[in-house]
Amino acid sequence: MRIQTSHRSYQYEDSRNPGLLIGITDERGVRFATWSYDDSGRAVSSQHSGGAGLTQIAYNADGSSSVTNELGKTTVYRYQQIDGVKRIIAIDGEPSPNCPASNSTYTYNDRGLVLTKTDAKGLVTNYDYNDRGFEISRTEASGTTLARTTTTEWDPNRFLPIKVIEPNRITVYSYDNQGRELSRQSTSR
Structure with a gap:
């Protein structure tokens, strides 16, 4: 099956997996991307025209x-x-x-x-989370002299950061009632 658009066509011609994309042909009629799958529908290869960027997956x-x-x-x-x-x-x-x-x-x-x-x-990075599962602390290179901690405070009702404290700066955010960012203020530490 081929689906034509004004610019590209998308190929779904694998009889074993008819819903999986196996190729994209550009406006000039040149196939520039190809994917293949195993009998279970898992991707096993991806490549661009001429084999560029070939990636193969084995399970x-x-x-x-x-x-x-x-x-x-x-x-x-x-x-x-x-x-x-x-x-x-x-x-x-x-x-x-x-x-x-x-x-x-x-x-x-x-x-x-x-x-x-x-x-x-x-090098170990440690993560900590609040009860909602949002990251509140990340320490990179933990236990070394290179350790860097970033903490995040979250809006109590939305998935929006209100303050991020990094080793070299603090950033404070404000939002409107729809969660759109109104301001972002960064200060050096």
Whole structure:
């Protein structure tokens, strides 16, 4: 099936997965993006014209997935079910000549909110949340002399920050009754 627009056409021609987009053809009739899927409807590749930006995804028997980018670097994503949602708990990606290491690990609370993230250099970021699940504190490089904490105060009734305190500045926000930002004032610390 093809859907024509005045500028582009979108292809949904995979008989196994007729609702999934498999290609986009531009105004000149040139196919510039292509996706493919496995029998379960999971994406297994994405690329632009001529193979540019080729990304391939493999779904491993242990439940992890491996993503290989156009430069040949493979990154493995490991997951855990937390509160009924599949969450990333580790990213394993060794450095290559063209790509830096992308190793990270994550821990979560029982609500599925990130508590810690450890990056490829071993630096830990700690997160804290209010009862509504909004981030109220983030400390990067926790436990080191490089530690940086950002705190956020939230509107008591809406998902809108009213004050953000960063290491070098404080920003205060105000909103109208519809939640549209009226002002933003930043001062250096």
